[in-house]
Amino acid sequence: MKPRFATIETWQQADLLMQPAFIRLIDNLRKQLDASTWRGQYRDVQVWADDIPDETKARVFELQQQLETAPPEQAAEIEKTLSHLPSPYPGYELQLEKNDRQIKVDLWALCYQICFRSQDGEWSDDFPVEVDTSLFDETGEVDWNLLEDKTKRIVEQVFDRLPLE
Structure with a gap:
C-alpha cells in the first residue's frame, strides 16, 4: 500500500516523520538481529x-x-x-533466516505502523492515512524519545512473533 493523504497538512506531518522513523526502524532491527539467532538481509523489491x-x-x-x-x-x-x-513502486524487505526458515518483513509496512494510526495495523487504499500526531512535541517537531519507544515496541513485536525454532 502506498499511503494516501487527505490534506497537505497530513502529508507535511508524514514528511517530517517518515525519514526519522525509517532510520530508527533500521537501527532497532539491527539491535534485535545482533541479539538474535536470526540472520537478516535487506533487499529492494518491486511492489x-x-x-x-x-x-x-x-x-x-x-x-x-x-x-x-x-x-x-x-x-x-x-x-x-x-x-x-x-x-x-520501490519496497524494502528484511529477509530473516534461521535454519531452514525464511521470513520476509516489509519495512515500509513497519514504518507505516510507526508513523500512522490504525485500529488493526492495516491500511487500505480506500481511506487516507492518519499520522500519529502523538509523535510530535508541542512545537510540532518530532519527539525523538517517543519515536524511539514506539519503534522499539514494534520491532520487538516482530521478533516476538518469530518461530522459536
Missing part, C-alpha cells in the same frame, strides 16, 4: 498495486529487461510502451 494482473507485471518486467540492452531507437519505443503501463 505492485493489488489490482495489477500477473500478466501485466510480467510484461513490464520483460520490457524492463529488454530496455537494459536495447539500442537507442528501440529503447525509445520500449520506454513509450512502459509509460502506458502501470509501474511498481
